[in-house]
Structure formats: C-alpha cells, structure tokens
Amino acid sequence: MPPKKPTIDDVAAHSGVARVTVSRVLNGGPNVRAEVRERVQRSVAALDYKVNVQARFLAGGGSRQVTLVHESALDSEPNSYYHSALELGALRACSNRGFTLSTFAVDPTSPDFAKRLLELVESGRIDGLVLTPPLSDDVALVQAIMRLQCPVVCVSGGPKVRVLTASVGIDDEAAGYAIAQLLIGAGHRNFGYIDGPEGHISAAQRLQGVQRAMAEAGIPAAQLYAQRGDFTFRSGIELSEKILTARGELTALVCANDDMAAGAMLTVHRMGWAIPGDLSISGFDDTPMSEIIWPPLTTAHQPIRWVGQRAFEILIDAVNSGTGVAGASFETAPFRIVERASTGRPRNRKAAPPPGA
Amino acid sequence: MPPKKPTIDDVAAHSGVARVTVSRVLNGGPNVRAEVRERVQRSVAALDYKVNVQARFLAGGGSRQVTLVHESALDSEPNSYYHSALELGALRACSNRGFTLSTFAVDPTSPDFAKRLLELVESGRIDGLVLTPPLSDDVALVQAIMRLQCPVVCVSGGPKVRVLTASVGIDDEAAGYAIAQLLIGAGHRNFGYIDGPEGHISAAQRLQGVQRAMAEAGIPAAQLYAQRGDFTFRSGIELSEKILTARGELTALVCANDDMAAGAMLTVHRMGWAIPGDLSISGFDDTPMSEIIWPPLTTAHQPIRWVGQRAFEILIDAVNSGTGVAGASFETAPFRIVERASTGRPRNRKAAPPPGA
DNA sequence: AGGCGGATTGGAAGCGCTTCCAATGCCCAA
DNA sequence: TTGGGCATTGGAAGCGCTTCCAATCCGCCT
Numbered sequence: 001m002p003p004k005k006p007t008i009d010d011v012a013a014h015s016g017v018a019r020v021t022v023s024r025v026l027n028g029g030p031n032v033r034a035e036v037r038e039r040v041q042r043s044v045a046a047l048d049y050k051v052n053v054q055a056r057f058l059a060g061g062g063s064r065q066v067t068l069v070h071e072s073a074l075d076s077e078p079n080s081y082y083h084s085a086l087e088l089g090a091l092r093a094c095s096n097r098g099f100t101l102s103t104f105a106v107d108p109t110s111p112d113f114a115k116r117l118l119e120l121v122e123s124g125r126i127d128g129l130v131l132t133p134p135l136s137d138d139v140a141l142v143q144a145i146m147r148l149q150c151p152v153v154c155v156s157g158g159p160k161v162r163v164l165t166a167s168v169g170i171d172d173e174a175a176g177y178a179i180a181q182l183l184i185g186a187g188h189r190n191f192g193y194i195d196g197p198e199g200h201i202s203a204a205q206r207l208q209g210v211q212r213a214m215a216e217a218g219i220p221a222a223q224l225y226a227q228r229g230d231f232t233f234r235s236g237i238e239l240s241e242k243i244l245t246a247r248g249e250l251t252a253l254v255c256a257n258d259d260m261a262a263g264a265m266l267t268v269h270r271m272g273w274a275i276p277g278d279l280s281i282s283g284f285d286d287t288p289m290s291e292i293i294w295p296p297l298t299t300a301h302q303p304i305r306w307v308g309q310r311a312f313e314i315l316i317d318a319v320n321s322g323t324g325v326a327g328a329s330f331e332t333a334p335f336r337i338v339e340r341a342s343t344g345r346p347r348n349r350k351a352a353p354p355p356g357a
Numbered sequence: 358m359p360p361k362k363p364t365i366d367d368v369a370a371h372s373g374v375a376r377v378t379v380s381r382v383l384n385g386g387p388n389v390r391a392e393v394r395e396r397v398q399r400s401v402a403a404l405d406y407k408v409n410v411q412a413r414f415l416a417g418g419g420s421r422q423v424t425l426v427h428e429s430a431l432d433s434e435p436n437s438y439y440h441s442a443l444e445l446g447a448l449r450a451c452s453n454r455g456f457t458l459s460t461f462a463v464d465p466t467s468p469d470f471a472k473r474l475l476e477l478v479e480s481g482r483i484d485g486l487v488l489t490p491p492l493s494d495d496v497a498l499v500q501a502i503m504r505l506q507c508p509v510v511c512v513s514g515g516p517k518v519r520v521l522t523a524s525v526g527i528d529d530e531a532a533g534y535a536i537a538q539l540l541i542g543a544g545h546r547n548f549g550y551i552d553g554p555e556g557h558i559s560a561a562q563r564l565q566g567v568q569r570a571m572a573e574a575g576i577p578a579a580q581l582y583a584q585r586g587d588f589t590f591r592s593g594i595e596l597s598e599k600i601l602t603a604r605g606e607l608t609a610l611v612c613a614n615d616d617m618a619a620g621a622m623l624t625v626h627r628m629g630w631a632i633p634g635d636l637s638i639s640g641f642d643d644t645p646m647s648e649i650i651w652p653p654l655t656t657a658h659q660p661i662r663w664v665g666q667r668a669f670e671i672l673i674d675a676v677n678s679g680t681g682v683a684g685a686s687f688e689t690a691p692f693r694i695v696e697r698a699s700t701g702r703p704r705n706r707k708a709a710p711p712p713g714a
Numbered sequence: 715a716g717g718c719g720g721a722t723t724g725g726a727a728g729c730g731c732t733t734c735c736a737a738t739g740c741c742c743a744a
Numbered sequence: 745t746t747g748g749g750c751a752t753t754g755g756a757a758g759c760g761c762t763t764c765c766a767a768t769c770c771g772c773c774t
Contacts, residue, residue, distance in 0.1 A: 007730055018754045023732060031752055054411040054455065055730035058759045081438060081645050084662075088445045095452040098411065233649045259649055266651040269626065288438050289646040292590045292616055294623045305441075364760055375724045380762060388722055412760035415729045 006047040015043035026051060027320075053098035065100045066315055067129040068308075069117065072105035081287045082304060086132060086155065089308025097316050102126075106135060114141055121150045128152070128319045128326075130311045136161060137201045149324035153315040155307055157330075158201030166318070166326035168311045170335040172202045175300045176209025176254070178337050179282050182298070183252045184217045186345050188280060190250035192243040193226040194236060194260045203256040206284065210254055225250065229260050236263020244271070244279075251279060251346035258283035258290045261297055265342070276344035286338055296340035307333050363404040372400035383408060384677075410455030422457045423672055424486040425665075426474065429462035438644045439661060443489060443512065446665025454673050459483075463492060471498055478507045485509070485676045485683075487668045493518060494558045506681035510672040512664055514687075515558030523675070523683035525668045527692040529559045532657045533566025533611075535694050536639050539655070540609045541574045543702050545637060547607035549600040550583040551593060551617045560613035563641065567611055582607065586617050593620020601628070601636075608636060608703035615640035615647045618654055622699070633701035643695055653697035664690050 008026075012019045017036060024032050025040040032040075043049070057064070068090050070083055087103065094101040104120060106113045120126060128151035135141060136154035142161050145152050154161050156169035183191070193210060196203025207226060214224060225247045229235035236259060243253065244267070255261035261283030268279050275281060275295055283290055286301035310331055318326035365383075369376045374393060381389050382397040389397075400406070414421065425447050427440055444460065451458040461477060463470045477483055485508035492498060493511035499518050502509050511518050513526035540548070550567060553560025564583060571581060582604045586592035593616060600610065601624070612618035618640030625636050632638055632652055640647055643658035667688055675683035 009730080019731080020733090020754060021752090024753090027732085031750095033752070036752085052415070052730055054415045055759090056732075058409070058411045058415050058761085059730075059732040060759080081441075084438075084441050084445055088441055088448065091445065091448040091452060095448060095457065100452065262649050287645070289649055292619050292646055293650070366760080376761080377724060377763090378722085381723090384762085388720095390722070393722085409760055412729090413762075415731085416760075416762040417729080 006049045010047055011043045011049050014047060015040045057098045064127045064319060065102060067102045067104050067126050069104045069106060069129055069135060070132045071108050071135055085304035086308035089305035090312045093309045093312035099316055118144055121145055121148050128315045130155060130315055133202060134200045137199055146325060151315055151318035151324060151326045153311045153326050155311050156202045162330045163328050166314050166329050168307050168331045168333060170302050170333045172205035173209040175335045176206030177213045179254055179300060180210040180213035182337060183280060183343060184213060188252040188346055189219055189223060191224045192250045192253040193224060194229045194239050194255040195226050196256045197228060197230045206256055231257050231259060233259045233263040236260030237267050240264035240267040253279060253281045255283050258285045258287045258297060258299055262293050275342055277347050280343035282343055295342045298340045298343040299338055301336045301338050303333050363406045367404055368400045368406050371404060372397045414455045421484045421676060422459060424459045424461050424483050426461045426463060426486055426492060427489045428465050428492055442661035443665035446662035447669045450666045450669035456673055475501055478502055478505050485672045487512060487672055490559060491557045494556055503682060508672055508675035508681060508683045510668045510683050512668050513559045519687045520685050523671045523686050525664050525688045525690060527659050527690045529562035530566040532692045533563030534570045536611055536657060537567040537570035539694060540637060540700060541570060545609040545703055546576055546580060548581045549607045549610040550581060551586045551596050551612040552583050553613045554585060554587045563613055588614050588616060590616045590620040593617030594624050597621035597624040610636060610638045612640050615642045615644045615654060615656055619650050632699055634704045637700040639700055652699045655697045655700040656695055658693045658695050660690050
C-alpha cells in the first residue's frame with residue numbers, strides 16, 4: 001500500500017499556517033512575511049510535497065492551452081525528426097503542468113500566414129505560443145503577437161528576437177566555432193560552408209563561429225567559400241557540386257544541418273572521392289540519420305527534445321504569471337560535438353577529377 | 358469572449374435528470390434505463406459536451422499512470438526515430454485523457470529484466486503498460502504481467518500474443534506481400550530477404566508475405582534467400598554482402614527495416630552496382646532517413662505515431678473499465694507502400710564482380 | 715393485500731487547489 | 745490618542761466530476 005501523497009493541507013498543518021498561505025507561497029504571491037515563506041518552504045521540502053496539477057487547474061479556471069507553431073514545408077510533414085523531437089519535449093512539459101498542447105502549421109509560401117496566425121491569437125483560444133525556426137527569426141511577427149498580449153517563446157531565436165522575448169536554443173556561434181576548431185585541429189585550411197536560407201539566423205551564426213575560429217587560427221577569410229542552401233537533402237547535393245567545382249582545393253565542408261551534409265556526401269561519393277581522406281564533411285543536429293549514413297557523420301548534437309521542453313516550461317511560467325509576456329531572456333541549451341568518421345585529417349589528393357566526371 | 362464550455366450540470370439540466378445519472382451514462386455504468394441513457398446521449402451531442410478530465414481525475418482518485426516499455430539496446434537510446442514517434446503518439450493519447458506517461462527501458466541482455474519489470478507492476482504504481490517489439494512477442498512475459506491483473510497492450514504483437522491481450526500494429530504479412538508484389542510486377546524473380554532477429558515475429562511475417570506473393574506468381578520458393586539481421590545498419594552491411602556473395606543472380610533485396618536497407622545500399626554502392634538497375638532494395642518503416650538516402654528508399658510506411666496513440670487509448674479504456682485486462686483484440690494500422698527510386702525494373706547485369714572487389 | 719429484493723434515481727460529500735473577501739495587526743499622520 | 749491605510753493571514757466558496765448511500769419505484773411471493 002503506497003502511502004498517500006501529501007496535500008496542501010498537510011503542508012499547512014506541518015508549518016502551522018492556513019492552506020491559503022501555503023498556496024501563496026507556492027505561487028509566489030505577495031504579502032507573505034519572509035519568515036513564514038521560508039517556514040512553508042521547509043515544510044514542502046520535508047514532506048516532499050508536489051502540487052496536484054489537476055486540482056490546481058480545476059480551481060484556477062480550467063485547463064489552459066498553448067500552441068507549437070511550426071513551418072510545414074508541405075512535404076516535410078510526415079516524418080520530420082526535428083519537429084517530432086520538439087513536439088515530444090513540448091508535450092512532456094505540458095502534460096506535467098496540466099496544459100493542453102495544440103500545433104499550428106504555417107505555410108510560409110502563403111502570403112497571409114501571419115494574418116492567420118494572428119487571428120488564432122486574437123480568438124483568445126490560445127494562452128501562449130512557441131515559435132520554431134525560421135518563424136522565430138521574424139521580428140515583425142513576434143512584435144505583432146506581443147502587441148496582442150500573448151506570451152511568446154522562440155526556439156533558436158536570433159539576436160533581434162532575443163531582446164524582445166524569451167528564447168531557447170544552443171549557442172550556434174559557439175557550435176560553429178567548435179566544429180571549425182575540430183577541423184582546423186585536424187589540419188584543414190580550406191573550407192566550404194553550406195548555409196541555411198536567407199533570414200535563417202541560426203545557420204548564419206554557425207557560419208560566424210566558423211569564421212572566428214579561422215581568424216583565430218590565422219587562416220585568411222578568403223579560404224572559406226559559403227553558399228546558401230535550404231536545409232534539404234537536394235540542396236546539399238546541388239550546392240556541394242557547385243562549391244567543389246568552384247573550389248577544388250578545399251578539404252572540409254561544413255553544413256548547416258545533417259540533411260544537407262547527407263546530400264553533400266552523395267555528391268562526393270559520386271565523384272569517387274574518399275571521405276574523409278579527400279574531403280571531410282560535418283553536419284548539424286545529430287539526427288538519427290547521422291549514425292546510419294556512410295561514413296557516420298560528425299555533427300553537433302542539439303538536445304532538441306530538451307529545447308522543446310524548456311521552451312514550454314518558460315512559456316507556461318509566463319502564462320501563469322499573468323503578465324501576458326515572457327520576459328526577454330535567452331536560455332542556452334548544451335550542445336556537443338559528436339565526432340564520427342566523416343571528418344579526419346586531409347590527405348594529399350591526386351589530380352582531383354572535376355565533379356560529375 | 359468565448360462562450361463557456363458546457364458542464365455535466367448543463368447536460369443534466371438539458372436532459373432533465375440528475376448529474377449523477379449523466380455521470381453514469383458517460384462512464385457506461387449499470388442501472389440506467391435505455392430510454393434515459395439515450396436521452397442523455399442526445400443532450401451530450403446537442404451541447405457538444407466534453408468531460409473535463411482534470412475534474413474527473415480529481416474526483417476519481419488522483420491521476421493515473423501508464424508506462425511505455427521499450428527495449429533499450431544501450432546505444433540506440435539517444436535518437437531512435439521509432440521510439441520517439443511511438444512516445445509522441447503515446448503522450449498525445451495520455452495528455453488528452455489526463456493520464457501520466459512514464460517510460461521504462463529494458464536491457465534485454467540482462468537476465469532478470471522480466472523480474473524488474475514485474476516488480477514495477479507489483480509495486481502498484483502503474484495502472485497499465487504498453488509493450489513494444491520485441492518484448493511484445495514474449496508470450497511468457499505477457500502472461501506473467503496479466504497474472505498480476507495489470508492491463509497490457511502490445512505494439513505489433515505476434516499471433517500468440519494477440520489471443521491473450523490487445524495489440525495494435527500493421528498487417529505485416531500483407532505489407533510483405535505488397536512489397537513483393539511491387540517487385541514481382543517490375544519483373545524480379547530472384548529475391549534476397551534480410552530478416553529480423555529470431556523471435557521477432559513482425560519481421561518473420563513480412564517474410565511470409567513475400568513468400569506468399571512469390572508462390573502466387575509461380576516463383577519457386579528456392580528463389581528466395583533469407584538471412585537474419587538484427588535491425589542495425591551494420592547488420593545490413595554484413596548480411597547484404599553475405600547474401601550477394603551466395604546468390605549473385607538475385608535482383609531484389611527486401612529488408613525488414615530501413616536501417617538494414619541503408620546498410621545494404623552501402624554494400625551495393627561499394628560493389629559498384631547501380632540501384633535499382635543492378636539491384637532493387639526495399640525497406641520497412643519509412644523513417645525520415647528513407648527520403649534522405651540515395652537513392653530514396655522504397656519502403657512500407659507505418660503510422661508509428663498513430664500506433665502509439667491507439668495503443669494507449671486502448672490501454673486507458675481498459676484501465677478505466679476496471680477489469681484489469683485489455684480484451685484480446687488486434688487493431689490493424691493502415692500501412693502504405695511508398696515507392697521511391699531504390700526499386701525498379703531489373704536490367705541485365707554484365708559480369709557481376711564479386712562483392713568486396 | 716402486505717412485504718421484500720432488485721433496479722433506478724437523486725442527494726450530499728468531497729477530490730486538492732485557487733480566488734474572493736473579511737479579519738487582524740501594525741505604523742504613521744493628524 | 746485616534747483613525748486611515750497597508751501588509752498579512754485566514755475563512756469560505758466553489759472548479760466539474762465521482763463515489764457513497766439513501767430514496768423511490770416496480771414486480772413478485774406469501
């Protein structure tokens with residue numbers, strides 16, 4: 001027979017105050033003497049008390065609803081790892097705290113997507129939302145939502161967004177720097193970079209990190225050749241061809257995500273080059289695919305589920321605070337460079353055949 | 358101002374009965390005249406009433422907890438798509454219904470994993486659980502759990518398990534049949550099959566489906582060569598080598614999951630064969646990777662999230678019924694063959710170089 | 715006809731928490 | 745000294761639902 005969980009009344013009795021006072025302490029309410037507050041907190045710890053979220057929301061006016069907004073590139077819908085992982089984290093946070101999660105897919109090609117999203121916010125059925133990239137870089141959109149007094153939290157928001165509202169993500173600049181350091185340490189001096197689309201700030205920051213590492217190592221900036229992709233496998237194929245045609249001498253190709261890295265690998269395989277002997281390739285995200293591909297991909301691991309979870313925890317705190325805004329802050333998620341077989345020391349290539357040969 | 362949601366009292370007033378009676382109707386309780394039951398149900402529909410799960414569980418004795426049990430092959434932990442998707446579906450079902458989800462990882466190499474799991478069940482902290490493959494094929498385990506009066510639902514349970522308890526999954530035999538039909542229709546007559554580990558019944562059934570399709574097309578059973586893998590990328594590499602060495606004449610290789618198909622592709626690329634010209638390859642699951650790999654993989658799409666969700670819906674219904682068991686039943690998930698570029702018509706190969714050359 | 719047991723129904727009491735509002739205590743201006 | 749205003753605390757009323765138990769109603773037995 002498991003002992004019953006302690007209730008708020010147990011805490012109240014234990015610390016000799018009324019139930020209401022405990023409630024106030026729990027919710028950070030005003031008007032509680034510091035001494036009392038402390039006493040209550042000690043009781044909470046002593047009894048290992050946990051609030052019952054069901055009861056809290058029953059009393060507090062019904063379950064609240066928050067929304068995860070993501071860009072649906074039509075085709076990416078069914079099986080995207082990034083979005084699944086984010087939603088998983090989101091759901092964990094919400095179900096812990098008695099919130100209901102809904103998702104909202106935005107078609108970025110439709111000109112009125114912002115209008116539709118704002119209508120949803122205005123309808124009042126939503127208590128807060130989380131924006132994912134690249135929506136989370138859209139300063140105008142964030143401002144418009146905030147004007148409606150709706151709390152917003154951004155996943156991987158850029159610097160302009162971070163001064164407006166709360167954001168969660170890895171330090172992309174540092175991650176790019178770390179990847180580049182790894183490569184520079186292995187002896188590389190000529191780099192290619194497959195960037196994200198214009199306006200995708202995370203990808204741009206990764207690039208900046210690469211540039212900083214190069215500068216610190218005394219490598220001329222001209223020895224980096226960057227091209228914009230759109231995060232798809234296909235763009236990885238095409239851009240790697242373009243980059244390698246333009247700069248046959250480069251020995252390392254850094255890609256802004258794993259899918260493009262996979263595309264680049266295909267190009268390189270077709271050219272008959274060895275990886276990493278003739279060319280080192282690195283990705284970003286550490287999707288499950290990066291272990292499966294050949295050779296296994298060196299990449300920057302992002303704790304995507306954790307990011308999703310934290311974003312919603314912050315959002316829910318903001319909703320509970322009742323202020324209608326999530327204070328500007330940036331929560332840094334820990335990233336980790338996962339070194340696999342796709343990167344290594346460069347070796348002298350014999351005559352490099354032109355791509356497509 | 359959004360109109361307030363109707364409560365159970367609104368329904369009671371609308372149908373002219375007491376709140377208690379409505380509650381009984383909602384929970385399928387006994388002792389309600391058919392006429393009254395029907396009247397209440399009409400009111401529920403008319404008002405578009407939805408029960409408030411928070412209130413239900415507050416009143417009914419606290420939030421209930423269910424567990425997703427999965428085999429953790431130590432390394433697969435961080436980023437498995439299959440498990441993420443399943444958990445996402447599970448969480449959706451649970452959060453809708455006010456249940457709390459926990460997960461339990463089993464190390465299959467440890468001899469007492471069954472004991473640890475049974476201890477968890479006996480501790481009474483769990484109201485029900487969902488078993489995923491290959492645990493869901495373990496008849497003895499399922500029986501042991503059921504003896505403890507704990508409802509179990511299996512994901513992709515084999516035929517022996519299906520007669521014991523509820524199970525959700527695709528019709529693997531039919532999916533194997535469909536894949537084989539596609540290949541036979543394209544002109545293939547000599548097949549390889551990379552199976553799952555012994556005891557993994559879904560994979561075995563897929564093989565049976567392939568065999569049935571061959572038999573129906575009048576292809577001798579001897580023209581199929583099967584080998585057991587363990588669902589890993591690595592085993593796909595190794596077994597495809599073995600199979601192609603033994604049977605250089607085969608033109609199509611069917612794999613029991615996508616990861617092994619990816620491994621097989623690597624082997625084939627290394628041999629310098631063209632896909633699908635020299636060899637068609639198919640997978641199973643439609644993980645995100647199957648679109649990313651080159652060439653894109655023909656595979657059987659499984660709605661994994663949906664399966665996870667249904668499994669928990671069934672489990673929660675069983676828990677709510679209070680009988681302590683989920684009635685034996687098999688819910689078939691819709692699968693779909695996704696034809697991509699890794700399969701096509703066989704063409705005459707010139708001298709096939711031995712693998713590894 | 716009187717009485718009894720089972721089938722139906724409703725009344726009342728909370729589940730654990732929050733919010734509203736009244737009660738108390740205290741400090742400072744008048 | 746007295747009253748106003750503010751900080752602090754507690755009492756009471758539910759949130760929407762279920763469970764326990766009492767109240768009815770009915771058919772059937774003696």
